[in-house]
Amino acid sequence: MPTQPDVMEKLVSLAKRRGFVFQSSEIYGGTGSVWDYGPLGVELKRNIQERWWHAMVRSRGDIEGLDAAILMHPRTWEASGHVSGFVDPLVDCRNCKKRFRADDPKIKGTPGTPGAQCPACGMKGTLGEARQFNLMFKTFMGPAEDTAAIVYLRPETAQGTYVNFLNVQQSTRQRIPFGIAQIGKAFRNEITPGNFIFRTREFEQMEMQFFVEPGTDMEWFEYWKTQRMEWHRGLGLSPDRLTFHEHAADELAHYARAAFDVQFDFGGSLGFQEIEGIHNRGDFDLTQHQKFSGKKLEYFDQGSNKRFTPFVVETAAGPNRILLALLVNGYREETVEGEAEGRAVLGLHPALAPIKAGVFPLVKKDGMPEMAKRIADSLRPSFSVFYDDSGAIGRRYRRQDEIGTPFCITVDGESAAGNSVTVRDRDTLQQERITVAALGEYIGQRIAA
Ligand code: ATP
Numbered sequence: 001m002p003t004q005p006d007v008m009e010k011l012v013s014l015a016k017r018r019g020f021v022f023q024s025s026e027i028y029g030g031t032g033s034v035w036d037y038g039p040l041g042v043e044l045k046r047n048i049q050e051r052w053w054h055a056m057v058r059s060r061g062d063i064e065g066l067d068a069a070i071l072m073h074p075r076t077w078e079a080s081g082h083v084s085g086f087v088d089p090l091v092d093c094r095n096c097k098k099r100f101r102a103d104d105p106k107i108k109g110t111p112g113t114p115g116a117q118c119p120a121c122g123m124k125g126t127l128g129e130a131r132q133f134n135l136m137f138k139t140f141m142g143p144a145e146d147t148a149a150i151v152y153l154r155p156e157t158a159q160g161t162y163v164n165f166l167n168v169q170q171s172t173r174q175r176i177p178f179g180i181a182q183i184g185k186a187f188r189n190e191i192t193p194g195n196f197i198f199r200t201r202e203f204e205q206m207e208m209q210f211f212v213e214p215g216t217d218m219e220w221f222e223y224w225k226t227q228r229m230e231w232h233r234g235l236g237l238s239p240d241r242l243t244f245h246e247h248a249a250d251e252l253a254h255y256a257r258a259a260f261d262v263q264f265d266f267g268g269s270l271g272f273q274e275i276e277g278i279h280n281r282g283d284f285d286l287t288q289h290q291k292f293s294g295k296k297l298e299y300f301d302q303g304s305n306k307r308f309t310p311f312v313v314e315t316a317a318g319p320n321r322i323l324l325a326l327l328v329n330g331y332r333e334e335t336v337e338g339e340a341e342g343r344a345v346l347g348l349h350p351a352l353a354p355i356k357a358g359v360f361p362l363v364k365k366d367g368m369p370e371m372a373k374r375i376a377d378s379l380r381p382s383f384s385v386f387y388d389d390s391g392a393i394g395r396r397y398r399r400q401d402e403i404g405t406p407f408c409i410t411v412d413g414e415s416a417a418g419n420s421v422t423v424r425d426r427d428t429l430q431q432e433r434i435t436v437a438a439l440g441e442y443i444g445q446r447i448a449a
Contacts, residue, residue, distance in 0.1 A: 004241065006268025007331050012196050014344070015327070018403050020044065021197060023325040024284045031449045033193030033200045040403055043354035043384060044326070046202075048235070048319045049183050051351065052206045055231055056181045058317075063179035063208060068109055068160025070185060071141065071151050079292035080159050080285065081255075082136055088191050089130040093117075095122035098397070101191050102130035137201075153187035158314060160184075161209045162285045165297055169211075176299050176310055177220060179210035183319070195270055197320045206317045210298070211310035214283065217257065220313045221280045225260055228278055229313050232262055234348035237329050243272060255284030262317075266327040266421075276317035283309040298327050326352065330404060336429070339394070346404035347427065357382040357401040357423075357443060362412040364389055372411040375421065375436060383443055401426055407443060 015021040019038035023030040037045055050414045057065045077083045089102035091111040098120040102111055106119035134368070140146075154160065161168075161180045168180050180209040195198045212220045214372030225244070232242055247259035261274040286297045286309050300307050330347040350356065359376040363367030369389050376387040388396050393410065400408055408424040414433075415421055422431045423442065434442055 003352060004265050004271075004328075005308060007328055008196060008266075008268060008270075011324075011327050011331060014331075014346075014402065015041065017197075020327070020403075033190070034202055035197050035200060040354040041323070041391070044183050044348070044352060045319055045323055047352045047354070048322055048326070049204075049206060051235070052231070052317070052319070053181070053183065056179075056208050060359055062174070062177065063210075064168050064174060065183050066161060066164060066168060066180050066182050067184065068157065068164060068182060070154050070187075072154060072159060072163070074151055075292050076159050076163060077136065077152050079288040080104060080162075081288070082155060083134070086155060087132040087134050090191055091108065091130050092128045093121060093123070093126050094128060095123045095126040099191060100127075104192070111171075123394075133189075133191060135190065137187045137189055148267060152184075155188050156186050157182045157184045157205045157207045157317070158209060158285070158316070159335040162289055162297075162312075163293075165211065165286060169299065176215070176301065177212040179208050181206075181208040183207075193268075197219030197324050198266070198270065198273070200320065203321075204319045206319055206374065210313045210315075210317045213301075214308065214311045217280050217282070217311040217313060221258055221278065224313050224315050227276050228262060228276055228317075232264075232275070232322075235326065235352065236347070237264060237325055241329060245272070253279075255282060256280060257282050257311075263328075266325065266328050272323075273354040275321045276315065279314045279316070281312045281314055285312060341398075342399050343401050345401045345426065348404035348406075350449075352407040353404045353406050354384065355386045355400070355403065355405045356447060357385045357407040357409050358395060358396065358405050359385055359387050359409045360396050360411070362393055362410055363391050366413070367416060368411045372409075375409060375411065378436075379440060379443070383447075397424065406446065407441065423438070 018040060020041035022036045022038055023032045024034035024036050024206060030324040057063050088396060091100050091102045100107060100119065104119065107116065109116035111127040114125040116127040117124050120125055138150050139153065141151045142149050161182055184204065185202060186205045187202050190199055190201055193201055210220060211226065229242065229280050233239055241264055242321050244265050245261040245263045252259055257280040259277060259279045262276040263271045263272040264275045274438050290297050297309065298307050326348060327346065332347060333342055333344050335342045357379065361372040376385050379385045397408055406426045410422045412422060420433050420435050423434050424431045
C-alpha cells in the first residue's frame with residue numbers, strides 16, 4: 001500500500017506551467033524521456049548542486065574537485081566492465097512492437113516461450129527471447145564512421161575520476177584518505193525510462209570517490225553512509241520518507257564489497273526509490289585501469305614506506321532525482337482561513353528555493369511601485385528576487401507560494417514614511433514589519449537557518 005499520495009501528475013503540470021521542467025523539443029512532439037530545465041528548474045538544480053559541492057569539496061580539506069570530459073578513451077569502458085557488462089535483458093513483442101525489460105514483473109511467463117503474455121497488447125506467445133542490450137550510447141570520433149572510431153557517452157562520471165587518480169593526488173599532494181568529487185552529465189540508453197525526470201536517458205550525477213587504505217574501507221563506508229543521509233535530511237527531505245536499502249548478496253555488483261542506497265518515498269506507485277548509492281568498490285576500478293592501461297595507479301605512503309592500490313568508497317547521487325524528490329516532498333495543497341480559494345505550496349528549504357523573495361507594491365500608485373523596484377534592485381546582487389505588480393496582492397502571494405518562494409516583501413501605505421515593508425512567511429503566513437535597511441540581513445539569516 002502506498003503510504004504517501006501520488007502528486008506526480010500535478011507536479012508535471014506545475015513544472016511546465018511555472019517553468020521548472022519542459023519536455024525536450026516539445027514543438028516537434030517531444031523526445032522520449034528527455035527534459036529541459038526552465039528558469040526556475042535550473043535555479044533549483046544549481047542550488048542542489050552548489051550545496052553538494054560546498055558540503056563535499058569547499059567545506060572540507062580532504063576532497064578535491066574535478067571536471068572530466070564526457071568522451072573518454074574507449075578502452076576505459078572495456079576496463080570498467082561497461083562494454084561487456086553494462087547490459088539489461090530486453091524483450092520485444094512481435095505483435096505490438098513494444099519493448100520491455102525481461103525482468104519486468106508485468107510479463108506473465110518466460111519470454112520466448114508460447115505461454116508468455118505481452119503486458120501491453122495481451123497476446124500470448126508473441127514475446128521473443130531476452131536479448132542483452134548495452135545501455136551505453138555510441139557515437140563516432142572524427143569523420144570516419146567505422147568501428148575503430150567508436151566512442152561512448154559516459155554512463156557515469158566515476159571513471160573520469162579513476163583515470164585521473166594520480167594526476168589529482170600528485171598535483172594536490174593529498175594523502176590518503178582523500179576524495180575526488182565531480183558533477184556532470186551521464187547518459188544511459190535506459191530501456192524503460194519514465195516517471196517524469198526520475199529515470200531519463202540523459203541525466204546528471206554528483207559522484208565522489210574516496211580513496212582509502214585497504215582495511216579501513218568499512219569504517220569509511222559507515223562514515224559516508226551517515227554523512228550522506230544527514231545531507232539529504234539537511235535539504236528538508238522529510239526523515240520518514242528517507243531510508244537505507246542494503247544491497248543483498250545477489251544485488252551486489254560482483255566487485256562491490258558493500259552497497260547501500262539512500263531511498264526516498266516518492267509516493268503513489270513509485271514508493272521508495274534510490275536517490276543515491278553508497279558503494280564500497282574495493283580496488284576493482286584502479287586495478288582494472290592498471291591492467292588495461294599498463295600504467296601504475298598506486299599510492300606511495302611516505303610515512304610507512306608502503307606502496308598500495310587504494311580501496312574506493314563511492315557516493316553517487318543524482319541531482320535530477322533529488323530535485324524530483326524535493327518537489328514531491330514539498331508540494332502541498334491547503335485551505336486558507338477566511339478565504340474561499342485554497343493554495344498550493346511548494347515547501348522548499350529557503351536555501352534551495354529558486355526565488356528567495358517576491359517584491360510587490362500593494363497598489364500601483366502613490367510611489368509604491370518605484371519604492372518596490374528600488375528594493376528589488378538593492379537585493380538582487382545577493383538574492384534572486386522577483387518584482388511583480390500585476391493582479392490582486394493575494395494572487396501574487398499565491399503565485400510565489402506555488403514555486404516555493406519563502407518570503408514576500410510588500411510595500412504598502414506605511415512604507416514611505418517609516419522606510420519599512422511587510423515580510424510574509426510562506427509557511428506560517430505571518431507578516432512582520434521590517435525596515436528596508438534590515439531586509440538583506442533578515443533574508444540572509446532566514447535562508448541560512
Ligand atoms: P537505478 O538502479 O535506479 O538504475 P543505479 O543504481 O544504476 O540506478 P547509480 O549508477 O548508482 O544508479 O547512479 C547514481 C545515481 O544517479 C542514482 O542514485 C540516481 O539518483 C542517478 N541516476 C541513475 N540513473 C539515472 C537515470 N536514468 N535518470 C536519472 N537519474 C539517474
